[in-house]
Amino acid sequence: MASAQSGTLYRGREGMWSWVAHRISGMAIFLFLLVHVLDTALVRVSPEAYNEVIGHYKTVVFGLGEVALVGAVIFHALNGLRIILVDFWSKGTTHQRKLFWGVVIVWAVLMAGFLPRHLMHMFGA
């Protein structure tokens, strides 16, 4: 019996890709959250330990990671709201595609606001 899974990638549209992104971002945030709680727990060990670990967050690599994380959180949150609208608002399903592009635009705006400031904090004066 042939595998049912073979073949080309399914060419879904906004609905499918937003779901993929939602899933990936959710998973990423969750993993980060696990780590984040652990590192925050270091405040119980000693201020030095905490500050040392948290110091890593202030490096460039982590700074960029932070950007990705914030991007993921914002997307996940906005798209989560879109999903809630699709589920509970009677016109949500009709407008899902518009809602998706709304999410993208709001995401871009928020990121555009956050990025310069964050980078400024990271590298800046």
Added chain:
Amino acid sequence: MQTHNYDVVIIGAGGAGMRAALESSKRARTAVVTKLYPTRSHTGAAQGGMCAALANVEEDNWEWHTYDTVKGGDYLVDQDAAEVMAKEAIDAVLDLEKMGLPFNRTPEGRIDQRRFGGHTREHGEAPVRRSCYAADRTGHMILQTLYQNCVKQQVEFFNEYYVLDVLMTGDPRTDEGVRAAGVVTYELATGEIHVFRAKSIIFASGGFGKIFKTTSNAHTLTGDGPAMAFRRGIPLEDMEFFQFHPTGLAGLGILLSEAARGEGGILRNSEMERFMERYAPTLKDLAPRDVVARAMANEVREGRGAGPKKDYVYLDLTHLEPAHIDAKLPDITEFARTYLGVEPYTDPIPVFPTAHYGMGGIPTNIRGEVLANATDVIPGMYAAGETACVSVHGGNRLGTNSLLDINVFGRRAGIAAAEHAAEVDLPDLPEGVETPTVELLERLRDRPATEDRIANIRTDLQELMDANVQVFRTEETCRTALAGITDLKKRYETVAIQDKGRRYNLDLMEAVELGFLLDLAEIVALGALHRKESRGGHFREDFDTRDDANFLEHTMAYRTLPGEEGAEGTPIRLGTKPVVITRYEPKERTF
């Protein structure tokens, strides 16, 4: 090989088959054997509606309906059958409603009704609103509703099993006391042969429109039922009567329901003239199909066709409100958009007659029992639907009467088959009943490769039939067709298939189906040659009037016995059967 024992075996799961199954499975152990998943049956393609004199929107009664049916069928209708159908139509519609069919509704919440070609009040005075409908998806809803109820009743289906042979206890042409015994089937998924023993068999295998090239019929409508019945010695009735539906999408044959005209659509020629006013002053665009189809073909012949090749006319809906079109004709307007790129709101749709419905088929009486000849029945054999010829459609079927036919006579056949099964024992089958089928398949499968293809033969057949046995026929064209078919049959004897596998061998099945088509096409052409008159869907240019003195009778085509000589060098012997006339004496048809 596997053997199954049932009381009733139903061949086909279209409207007729499933309506029969709903009755029969309540009363007897029933198997429905179908080459398609039930919901793929072509009943689902029917659009316009199903007539019954419910009188929900205006005065109507079943006698007017009977009259219209008889007149529409050009008096070749068996009037006892037409009465049964028109009378039981009302319950048939109400039954479907109770089963859940979502009919369109009147403001009072009753089943809505609309006009349809040939349906009139007061014996032809004016069009009447008689067709019960669900948008332009009535057939779809009927098929779904029947399937849903089969699921509810847990009817046993054998899906994608091809019935390839029917078994009786003898040969109905020669033996006495012949009765039904079973069917031989081919399981598509495995290539295995299954024999179903049965006390009653119901043919409900649909039409055979694929003998023509331009047709509204599905690829799978290859007349398997009538062809295998014929090969086993059962006669076929009135096969020369084939209906050409006026409004097929030009070049494609996809149907645009008569409901388009029922809702106000108008046929126009290249000069945008409403030409039906000339051919049928009273009913105009809603005259019976044979009249309209011929009028259209005539416009094209006389040079008033539209398009670059001047080979079609227009169906004009542009004067209708888009909202009205969307509510009442959503699917067919979508067909025009999808397949021809025409926007029906603003542009007229190119249409031309398309082969649509075979009035003829396996002869039955009003209980659905199959006839061995003009008088005797074969106990345990039943037929219903397009495959059968009761004959309620005579020379020309009225729109909506087929969905009615499958429900009324499907039900009758189902009940009769189950009742018969309760009274008799399962007949014994000798060893090796499947051998002819196995040999047929092996022959097709094992032939050495050839240049020629099954598809080429089929295309040649369809083009031959379109050119010679379509809306207009003459002695000469019928003879051309017969000679052509003889040649094609020779080619068919040697042609090879390519797929040699066992599982899902549709290549092989198409080859078998072509064999059926060739047999049926020959019967159609021979019948057309011999009926030297014009009546209903059969129009002979060399005999352009109806001739009741000589031809007010059904044609019966029998397969010749070994050694017997057939008509015109074919393996077919022609006979007749009287038409049942109860109260409507034949009159000239005017519309």
Added chain:
Amino acid sequence: MTAVAEKPQADAGEIPSFEVTMRIARFTPEDDKGVHWEDFTVTMHGTDRVLDALHEIKWHIDGSLTFRRSCAHGVCGSDAMRINGRNRLACKTLLKDLDISKPITVEPIKGLPVEKDLIVDMEPFFDSYREVMPFLVAGGQEPSRERLQSAEQRERFDDTTKCILCAACTSSCPVFWTDGQYFGPAAIVNAHRFIFDSRDDAGEQRLEILNSKEGVWRCRTTFNCTEACPRGIQVTKAIAEVKQAVIRGRV
């Protein structure tokens, strides 16, 4: 008459013929080649559909190419397949609407076991359908005439009556691909058809059936089903309505 002066622009056969390459996922259970791509180049015409191209191949090049089809105009639901990565009916997809400069990929629908070439096993699909009680259950005294239903009540479930059980939706659903137990959009659509029928009395039973582990909650609103449905049914909307009905505990 409004249309007298107008000339329709589209004519069958007007668009010239063209060459197109069909890249088809082949699988024969009787050899050990597994699933593999095969290319066929055919000459097609104006209004030809993908189904016509498949026929051209089957009838004139390779008779063993196997696929289901019947009505050839999008009403029987036989020929759902994955064309250029999306589920469509082959008989409703015009070649000229695809990019014919590249090969057109044709694969069986996803998530159901492939039996041969483009044919999949439909039984799991129909099993789910049968499980949602897809039939009218009307209690009470059987009326002698029809049951009354207002035009608005009839309109309430009109969309979902159009389903032709082609499986394009269910086999486009990412949840169904990974979890074949999920009822799938088609079954929910057909439950919706009865849940919202004013004549029906078994809505609560159906809601119960769909309020299960493999029921409506598995749907993650990816909308692939809605995009795939050849009948234009608002599938995700129907699912959302069923979810709401389950939450409220009634229709």
Added chain:
Amino acid sequence: MSTSTTSIPDPTTRYRRTGQRGLNAEMLSWMFMRGSGALLVILVFGHLFVNLWLGDGVKGIDFAFVGGKWASPFWQVWDLLMLWLGLIHGGNGVRTIINDYARGDRTRMVLKALLYFAVVVTIVLGTLVIFTFDPCPVGAEPSLLPSFCEG
């Protein structure tokens, strides 16, 4: 041969299911995802806003900053809610993902066990930290501590 008429079972029997009335786990989980999601929007954005936007952004985060926040019961409750909701929401989401992709019952069991373990440990740990947190641990280098520790 006895192929007499067979009795046909009542079609509705097959469908008379017992149990599973009203609420069930999948539905609760579905509603919870939406409810917690909506709350998390406020919590997470508030958190990000305060931590990454106000003041010096990420640069400003250190023991003193955290200590300063948790001195206030408001932020304690805020972070606690965020911790619980976030982890249960995320954990439930990952559970769905595991259900979707894990082939075979064993893998699924193992993965889910790991997940539940991680979620429980993290929640317990996080809760403890928030409540037992001492912003001014004795003996720590004073410069690292929040300003109010002095004296």
